[in-house]
Amino acid sequence: MLAALERSDSLIDLLSITGVALEEHLGYRESALMLTLADTPRAYAGVKHGSPEYVIEEYFERWADRDALASHAAVTAFARSGWTTISDLYGRLDKPQQTFVDDFLRRNRCLHQLSLRIPGRATDGYLTVMGNDDFGPTDRAALQQLVPALRSQLCRRLPVGLEASCGISPRERHVCELIALGFNNREIANVLHVEEDTVKKHVSRALKRLQMRGRTELAVAWMTGRRLDIAGSVPSTANGNTRPSKPQPVVR
Secondary structure, rough: HHHHHHOOHHHHHHHHHHHHHHHHHOOEEEEEEEEEEOOOOOEEEEEEOOOOOHHHHHHHHHHHHHHHHOOHHHHHHHHHHEEEHHHHHHHHHHHHHHHHHHHHHHOOOOOOOOEEEEEOOOOEEEEEEEEEOOOOOOHHHHHHOHHHHHHHHHHOOOOOHHHHHHHHHHHHHHHHHHOOOOOOOOHHHHOOOOOOHHHHHHHHHHHHHOOOOOOOOOOHHHHHHHOOOOOOOOOOOOOOOOOOOOOOEEEO
């Protein structure tokens, strides 16, 4: 399975291949690999393997803000042990999150879930397997062995960021991360639950504090971890593009 992950060519390819490899090598027919901004548990992108495309479309349109795995109880569990299950969380969820479990998960026959956090830099990953039956220590041990490799692969494909972030605020770091991944202001506003004008202010402040002239310069610097060396030049990324493709929600 690890060899399959190493053969992925891009971030979206890695997200998709992970689900396929989990089924082929470990027998998990349904899984998801989701991406969240650090300290912000709501997923901004991800891939669901083993179900029709409309499932993840409905998730992002209606349920992402009520996901049980984004609850305070889940965040606490991830910080404590790096993993959690829906069964462990259910009694500590608020009503909207219980509705997510009782309606969305039950209806899509993925009521039982085991999820592991993959810590990153400005973006974290969450690997989740799901099914009709609960998961035990054997499942957890098998998946925990994958976390270091997945972390390495994600970090290779996600933005590097700028060292110490040059004094910008946590919210401005979130905006820079999403800009580097190709999100526009409206999309960033939807992810962060703020007005588009607020995003514009965050962008302006980040550009001023980072002493950059525009979004393209910011995106390339944040993606590569390197500032422009020559005025007016824009170094390319590894695949020759100046603007990386954002990881759209897709289903395999």
